[in-house]
Amino acid sequence: MLRDITIGQYYPADSVIHKLDPRTKLFATLLFVISLFTFRNPVGLGLAAVFMASFIWLSKVPFGYMVKGLRAIVVILIITALFNLFLTPGEPLVKFWIFSISQEGFISAGKMAMRLIFLIIGTSVVTLTTTPNALTDGLEKALRPLNAIKIPVHEIAMMMSIALRFIPILVEETDKIMKAQIARGADFESGNLIKKAKNMVPLLVPLFISAFRRANDLALAMEARCYHGGSGRTKMKPLRYQKRDGIAYMIVIVYFGVMIAVGIWL
Amino acid sequence: MNFIEARKLVHEYIRRDEEGNVESIQTALDHVDIDVKPGEFVAVLGHNGSGKSTFAKHLNVLLVPTEGTLWVDGKDVTEEENLWDIRKNAGMVFQNPDNQIIASVVEEDVGFGPENIGIPTEEILKRVDKSLKSVGMLEYREHSPNKLSGGQKQRVAIAGVMAMEPKCIVLDEPTAMLDPNGRKEVLDAVERLNQEKGVTIILITHYMEEVVRADRVYVMDQGKVVMEGTPREVFSQVDTLKKYRLDVPQITLLAHELRQAGMAVPKGILTRQELVEALCQ
Numbered sequence: 001m002l003r004d005i006t007i008g009q010y011y012p013a014d015s016v017i018h019k020l021d022p023r024t025k026l027f028a029t030l031l032f033v034i035s036l037f038t039f040r041n042p043v044g045l046g047l048a049a050v051f052m053a054s055f056i057w058l059s060k061v062p063f064g065y066m067v068k069g070l071r072a073i074v075v076i077l078i079i080t081a082l083f084n085l086f087l088t089p090g091e092p093l094v095k096f097w098i099f100s101i102s103q104e105g106f107i108s109a110g111k112m113a114m115r116l117i118f119l120i121i122g123t124s125v126v127t128l129t130t131t132p133n134a135l136t137d138g139l140e141k142a143l144r145p146l147n148a149i150k151i152p153v154h155e156i157a158m159m160m161s162i163a164l165r166f167i168p169i170l171v172e173e174t175d176k177i178m179k180a181q182i183a184r185g186a187d188f189e190s191g192n193l194i195k196k197a198k199n200m201v202p203l204l205v206p207l208f209i210s211a212f213r214r215a216n217d218l219a220l221a222m223e224a225r226c227y228h229g230g231s232g233r234t235k236m237k238p239l240r241y242q243k244r245d246g247i248a249y250m251i252v253i254v255y256f257g258v259m260i261a262v263g264i265w266l
Numbered sequence: 267m268n269f270i271e272a273r274k275l276v277h278e279y280i281r282r283d284e285e286g287n288v289e290s291i292q293t294a295l296d297h298v299d300i301d302v303k304p305g306e307f308v309a310v311l312g313h314n315g316s317g318k319s320t321f322a323k324h325l326n327v328l329l330v331p332t333e334g335t336l337w338v339d340g341k342d343v344t345e346e347e348n349l350w351d352i353r354k355n356a357g358m359v360f361q362n363p364d365n366q367i368i369a370s371v372v373e374e375d376v377g378f379g380p381e382n383i384g385i386p387t388e389e390i391l392k393r394v395d396k397s398l399k400s401v402g403m404l405e406y407r408e409h410s411p412n413k414l415s416g417g418q419k420q421r422v423a424i425a426g427v428m429a430m431e432p433k434c435i436v437l438d439e440p441t442a443m444l445d446p447n448g449r450k451e452v453l454d455a456v457e458r459l460n461q462e463k464g465v466t467i468i469l470i471t472h473y474m475e476e477v478v479r480a481d482r483v484y485v486m487d488q489g490k491v492v493m494e495g496t497p498r499e500v501f502s503q504v505d506t507l508k509k510y511r512l513d514v515p516q517i518t519l520l521a522h523e524l525r526q527a528g529m530a531v532p533k534g535i536l537t538r539q540e541l542v543e544a545l546c547q
């Protein structure tokens with residue numbers, strides 16, 4: 001399951017979306033995510049789908065790649081859908097034992113599922129077309145005003161980019177430890193949930209120890225390369241808005257306006 | 267003037283219990299004197315726990331001396347205002363290639379150091395180009411470090427240090443986690459930097475074969491410098507080295523045993539070629 005996480009997995013390609021400023025993409029994602037919660041009818045859903053699809057098409061990332069990200073949230077998706085399905089009050093359609101499914105429940109489960117799917121696919125368009133560093137750079141610059149209220153924006157951005165770099169390494173390590181423990185007779189498959197959780201201990205302890213050791217090494221290496229926080233730092237790839245970013249902003253704002261309008265009047 | 271000058275350098279690791287009382291003191295460096303001239307290639311040898319890493323960390327002010335003095339590039343390491351100057355001029359490469367690469371793209375990692383010391387953008391790009399080229403990794407600049415081999419990662423790490431244009435590079439067992447191929451790649455890159463760019467090299471290692479390339483060798487044991495000299499001088503004392511639980515290079519050992527068996531082989535043979543010549547006289 002860990003391997004299915006596509007967040008932070010850059011897909012290199014030469015597309016307009018790849019070339020957009022990360023801040024533009026972050027802003028677009030934000031509006032897109034908000035817009036997902038404004039629609040109440042199929043028109044809005046359709047609009048969001050068209051908007052998303054055109055971005056995917058422009059990004060030249062294979063669609064299968066985007067959908068892979070969904071695998072990681074299948075469980076959440078099913079649980080959310082089930083809750084909505086059974087717990088929404090209304091005229092019952094189907095009834096058995098203490099459960100009943102209403103038409104409203106059906107619709108709201110469908111809506112919720114679509115929202116989650118769109119949310120994941122929409123955000124993976126950004127993570128697939130932006131290098132993690134560009135992404136954190138974008139976040140850092142976009143959120144810089146928060147420095148005024150003593151939020152350590154640079155440090156948070158640095159933490160995120162390091163986390164993104166180490167996710168694949170730790171995943172690989174988990175795999176290795178798992179195999180080593182299985183070879184020693186550990187069992188990660190059988191038993192109920194509690195037993196399974198207990199069985200994770202021989203996996204988690206070495207993983208944590210190694211993660212701390214890595215963190216310590218990395219901190220030393222960063223210090224050795226004169227890292228001393230965000231002040232006085234220059235950028236190898238400074239962010240500069242281009243004309244295409246302006247156009248993208250306009251498209252996204254128009255889309256958002258339309259979505260709001262559709263949400264209110266339809 | 268010496269680039270590095272350690273005089274009676276002492277470092278103690280002090281372990282304290284919860285109340286802050288001293289629980290144990292581990293003397294990792296015990297009155298160490300080491301000199302390195304600019305442009306020199308110096309190797310530091312020693313068994314596990316002999317204090318090599320502790321010494322290396324002093325050169326980059328990741329640790330400060332408990333006693334004694336240490337000058338790096340003519341600057342006293344104990345003075346706070348020298349800190350960034352020293353770190354910039356004495357780059358450091360560590361053992362584990364994964365744990366010292368910060369960015370997810372090779373060129374961004376190489377740019378990390380110059381960014382930290384406030385180099386302007388165009389200059390950073392130039393330096394990244396130059397240092398990747400100097401370790402032969404230019405064609406990988408857009409790659410993810412995760413997909414590189416150990417030797418390649420280590421060369422990226424070296425490029426990351428080179429991009430800060432240091433006068434000296436300290437490498438703490440840079441080849442310990444590599445296969446023989448990776449080891450050779452890294453050492454060739456290091457040797458080239460030393461010979462072509464005149465960068466002072468301090469190589470800390472376990473592998474005797476790597477030491478042969480150095481101008482001078484220090485051998486440490488239990489926090490003390492116990493031997494010093496050219497590789498030839500040091501390796502001619504096979505028995506003393508054995509006392510410090512160090513092996514000599516295979517060829518040197520062979521020559522040593524041949525001589526003990528009564529053959530006329532000179533002391534301190536370092537390479538296969540030398541042994542062949544000595545035997546064919």
Ligand SMILES: Nc1ncnc2c1ncn2[C@@H]1O[C@H](COP(=O)(O)OP(=O)(O)OP(=O)(O)O)[C@@H](O)[C@H]1O
Nearest residue numbers: 279292293294312313314315316317318319320321
């Ligand atoms: N952070 C620490 N706290 C306490 N003791 C330490 C610490 N780091 C090292 N030591 C001790 O100091 C001594 C010297 O350690 P150091 O790491 O410098 O040796 P080394 O020569 O680099 O060994 P190796 O070949 O294993 O890398 C060892 O006895 C070690 O146990």
Ligand SMILES: [Mg+2]
Nearest residue numbers: 318319320439
């Ligand atoms: Mg060490």
